[in-house]
Amino acid sequence: MPVPKAEFETFHPATFYRPDELLELDQMYTVYEIARLLQELDPDAELDPESEGVLLDWAIPWIMVNADELLVAEPRADDEPGFYGLAEE
Template sequence: MPVPKSEFDELHPCDFYTAEELLDEDRMYTVYEIARMLQELDPDAEIDVETEEVLLDWAIPWIVNNADDLVVAEPRDEEEPGYYGLA
């Protein structure tokens, strides 16, 4: 259910990193690494599965929204995810 804004102590701007701000030009990242970085965590940070699922809820739309600025690489083997980098 929607709630009144007045129920919150503080409201923040909905400001996301651009692809150029988040990613290094010469690196490729998995969606899991991007999810961590969007939360200012190290790309290799150990997090629990439940937290990772929540972070993916932010990362996947971010990737879709920034698709014009990204390139995609197929996984190097069947057990790896795909990779994303700056175009």
């Protein structure tokens, strides 16, 4: 249900990092690492499952919106996630 703006004390602009501002050209990242980086956390930061789920809710659409600037690598093993990185120009 919508909430009146008057119920909030502070507002922030809805700005997101561009891929080249967030990722290093020579590195590949899991969606979990990207989720942390989008929140200015260390890519290896320990998170409880609920918090990680919330961060993934932000990271997955970010990856989809920025897909033209990214490339994907297959997992190296069956128990490993895929990796994303900057597409080279």
